[in-house]
Amino acid sequence: MNTGQLSRAGLPFRAGLPLNTGLPWTVLRLHRAALIVWGVFLLAALGTLVWEVEITADAVRERISACAGTGGLCRLRVAIDYGGTISWVSTLVYYSFFAVAAFAAGALVGRELENGTAELAWTQSVSPTRWLAAKLAVPALLLVAGGTVFVLVFRWAWTANRDLMGDDWTFDDVFAARGPALVAYGLCGLGVGALAGVVVRRSLPAVAVACGAMYLVNHNLEVHREDLWPKVGDGVRPESHYWPMHLVETGIVLGVAVVATGVAFWALRRRTG
Amino acid sequence: MTTTLPAPPRSAPAPGLGLARSLLRLHRSALWCWLLLVVALAAAMLWAYGPGYETAAADVQEQCRTDIEACHFPGGPWLSRYSATVALTTLVVSFLPLLVAAWAGAALVGRELENGTAHLAWTQSVSPARWLAAKLAVPALFVTVGAALLVPLHRLMWNGGGDLLWTDWFDAYGFRSNGPVALAYALCGLAVGVLAGLLTGRTLPALGVAVTVMFAITQLGDQYRPSMWPTVTVTGARSLSLPDQALQLDRGVITDDGLRIGNNMACSDADGSVADLRSCLAHSDLADVWATFHPRSHFWPLQLTESGIVLAVAALAATAAFVLLHRRTAAAGAAV
Numbered sequence: 001m002n003t004g005q006l007s008r009a010g011l012p013f014r015a016g017l018p019l020n021t022g023l024p025w026t027v028l029r030l031h032r033a034a035l036i037v038w039g040v041f042l043l044a045a046l047g048t049l050v051w052e053v054e055i056t057a058d059a060v061r062e063r064i065s066a067c068a069g070t071g072g073l074c075r076l077r078v079a080i081d082y083g084g085t086i087s088w089v090s091t092l093v094y095y096s097f098f099a100v101a102a103f104a105a106g107a108l109v110g111r112e113l114e115n116g117t118a119e120l121a122w123t124q125s126v127s128p129t130r131w132l133a134a135k136l137a138v139p140a141l142l143l144v145a146g147g148t149v150f151v152l153v154f155r156w157a158w159t160a161n162r163d164l165m166g167d168d169w170t171f172d173d174v175f176a177a178r179g180p181a182l183v184a185y186g187l188c189g190l191g192v193g194a195l196a197g198v199v200v201r202r203s204l205p206a207v208a209v210a211c212g213a214m215y216l217v218n219h220n221l222e223v224h225r226e227d228l229w230p231k232v233g234d235g236v237r238p239e240s241h242y243w244p245m246h247l248v249e250t251g252i253v254l255g256v257a258v259v260a261t262g263v264a265f266w267a268l269r270r271r272t273g
Numbered sequence: 274m275t276t277t278l279p280a281p282p283r284s285a286p287a288p289g290l291g292l293a294r295s296l297l298r299l300h301r302s303a304l305w306c307w308l309l310l311v312v313a314l315a316a317a318m319l320w321a322y323g324p325g326y327e328t329a330a331a332d333v334q335e336q337c338r339t340d341i342e343a344c345h346f347p348g349g350p351w352l353s354r355y356s357a358t359v360a361l362t363t364l365v366v367s368f369l370p371l372l373v374a375a376w377a378g379a380a381l382v383g384r385e386l387e388n389g390t391a392h393l394a395w396t397q398s399v400s401p402a403r404w405l406a407a408k409l410a411v412p413a414l415f416v417t418v419g420a421a422l423l424v425p426l427h428r429l430m431w432n433g434g435g436d437l438l439w440t441d442w443f444d445a446y447g448f449r450s451n452g453p454v455a456l457a458y459a460l461c462g463l464a465v466g467v468l469a470g471l472l473t474g475r476t477l478p479a480l481g482v483a484v485t486v487m488f489a490i491t492q493l494g495d496q497y498r499p500s501m502w503p504t505v506t507v508t509g510a511r512s513l514s515l516p517d518q519a520l521q522l523d524r525g526v527i528t529d530d531g532l533r534i535g536n537n538m539a540c541s542d543a544d545g546s547v548a549d550l551r552s553c554l555a556h557s558d559l560a561d562v563w564a565t566f567h568p569r570s571h572f573w574p575l576q577l578t579e580s581g582i583v584l585a586v587a588a589l590a591a592t593a594a595f596v597l598l599h600r601r602t603a604a605a606g607a608a609v
Contacts, residue, residue: 033478067537074538099481106477203476204379 023126023134034103035142041096042146045089049157052085057161064164076166083165086157090177093150097189097218098211100143104193105210108135109264110203128272132194132265139190147183154178169242172222179246184253189214191260198264198271217256221249292399292407303376304415311419314362315426321358322430329355329437352437359430359438366427366450370462371487373416377466378483379476381408386474401602402595405467409591412463420456427451442572443520445495452576457583458494462487464590471594490586494579501578504565510547512564520567527561 028035060082067074109132112118122128154177158165167174176182189210196210197203228248229241297304332351336343343349385391395401427450434440440447449455462483469483499522507515508527515521525535540553540562554561567575 037481074536077536102480103477106480111477204384204480207379207477207480 023130024138027134027138031103031107031139034107038142038146042093042150045093045150046153048085048089049153052082053157053160056082056085057164060164079164079166082161083167086165087167087171087173090154090158090173093154094173094176094182094185097185098214100139100186100189101193101196101210101214102207104136104139104190105196105200105206106193106203108139109194109197110200110206113197113201114203122272128268129265132198132268136190136194136261140187143186143190144183147186151177151179151182169239170237175225175242175246176249179243179250181246181250181253184250184257185218188217188253188257188260191257191264192217195260195264195267198268217253221252225249289403289407292403293411296407296411300380303380307415307419310365311422314365314423317358317362318423318426318430321355321362322426322433325355325358326433326435326437330435333437347437355437359434362430363427363446363450366423366455367446367491369420369423369455370458370491371484372462373412373459374462374466374469374483374487375480377412377463378469378473378479379466381412382467382470383473383476383479386470387476395602401598405595405598409463409467409594413460416459416463417456420459424450424452424455427455441520442518442569443498443567445498448498448576449491449494452573453580454494454576454583457580457587458487458491461490461583461587461590464587464594465490468590468594468597471597490583494583498575498579499567501582502567502571502574504567505571506563506565508561508563510550512562513541513543513550515564515566516568518569520571521564522567523565525563526557526559527563529558529560531560533563 060078063078064075067078109118112121118128118131121131158174158178169175169178176185192213193206193210196206196213200206200209225245226237229244231237232241329349329351332349333343333347336347336349382391385394391404394404431438431440431447431451442448442451449458465486466479466483469486470479473479473482499520504522512524523535524541525533525537526539527533539557539559540550543550543553550562553559
């Protein structure tokens with residue numbers, strides 16, 4: 001399979017064009033399996049949200065009305081079915097930046113450096129910088145587009161039936177999935193993964209390093225979310241602080257993404273001379 | 274690093290031993306990582322069990338003496354260090370099966386099929402079945418030894434937490450780290466990883482498939498855990514005051530017509546005295562109330578049943594791997 005990809009990657013390019021239409025297409029084609037898995041995952045997540053809000057919510061309300069006056073716990077238990085599914089969706093999509101980091105470190109960069117296909121591509125009129133730029137630009141574009149759609153749909157689904165859900169805006173997954181931080185984490189996974197791939201140059205160790213680094217970034221931010229914006233009075237946290245806190249975190253995560261990507265380019269250029 | 278490996282014996286080794294030795298040599302970096310991880314986890318859990326707990330407890334007591342509010346809302350740097358260590362080690366131990374699956378799918382099997390070293394090995398007097406048996410048996414030994422060390426230490430830490438840890442015996446991560454299910458899931462991860470490696474025949478897809486499948490298996494375990502051992506149902510006043518540490522599963526009523534209704538909290542706020550309950554029942558046209566739960570004593574039966582089920586899944590995956598490999602290599606001819 002690789003030889004087919006390589007001839008595609010090598011032949012159609014003419015030097016001088018900043019972003020050849022052939023190069024992005026090659027990236028998409030080479031990683032079509034990942035593209036399909038990602039697309040199915042995103043569609044399943046969006047479909048589940050729409051299904052829960054449009055179909056399940058009514059059934060849940062019927063079951064709740066059957067609870068009548070038998071105490072709040074009955075109501076709560078029925079609602080858990082509804083809120084639980086939505087929370088699963090946001091949790092899986094939020095933490096999918098681990099998969100992005102693993103993909104970027106392993107399949108996108110590490111593997112090609114390990115087996116030498118990257119070096120071969122660089123001898124065929126694709127400079128290392130342009131090679132890495134195409135490798136990162138195409139997934140980044142998809143992550144921004146897919147992530148934005150998901151955030152918009154999730155914001156709608158999360159507000160649709162607040163009375164049926166037991167969570168609030170401070171939950172880790174809800175906090176991230178209601179704004180641009182979700183997209184920022186995806187891009188951060190991409191940048192950190194690419195850096196790990198370029199530095200480690202072997203697919204499996206790079207996957208481990210990238211996932212470990214993303215855990216450190218994400219875990220520390222989750223623990224210190226409270227400190228991202230000053231509290232009111234004696235430690236009260238009003239919901240109006242959501243956007244300042246969220247945007248500070250988004251900025252930090254994007255900063256990590258930019259630094260990691262920059263270092264990845266720098267390290268690649270240093271290595272390839 | 275290679276110098277630490279035993280020197281090759283003068284006489285020809287038994288074929289199984291030689292195979293195991295070459296496997297260890299090939300995956301020596303994984304072996305070192307595993308040793309390092311086990312030692313680090315063991316050290317962290319021992320710290321949390323001993324000095325970590327004692328320092329945090331003393332600190333909380335000291336705060337309580339100076340400030341009455343701190344008695345009700347314990348905090349402070351030592352408590353947060355202690356509970357963070359407990360949370361992190363529990364997280365890592367309960368997700369070790371995913372790590373094992375990722376490694377087994379990618380490094381142990383997927384990569385060798387992808388770059389052709391497996392096919393080379395099969396031409397060199399190692400039959401595919403023996404090759405696969407070694408791939409399963411040697412890591413299984415190390416996984417078992419690691420789990421045998423980590424699980425008792427985790428139990429020590431978990432049970433020694435006393436009033437500083439807000440944990441229950443049925444917490445999903447704790448349950449998966451506190452008994453034989455930890456080993457069962459880890460072995461299942463090994464078998465699932467090997468099967469994923471054989472199915473995809475490629476490193477990174479095997480990693481993705483193995484981790485996804487293993488994640489689904491652990492989540493299914495968490496979801497259906499309460500059904501793996503018969504529950505206890507009590508009626509009347511006893512259902513209003515369940516034993517200490519009981520895992521309540523459902524609560525309901527029986528109407529005067531004998532109809533049994535689940536998930537119904539009527540009369541559950543009666544204060545537990547028989548008279549109070551009786552008047553509430555009479556008032557609401559109910560015959561009785563009931564509750565279904567797992568008492569604390571069900572921990573071990575639940576652990577053993579779940580271990581059995583998960584080991585059966587592991588055996589199934591391992592068998593499927595052997596059958597798959599046999600079919601493939603038989604179809605491709607003896608030389609592969």
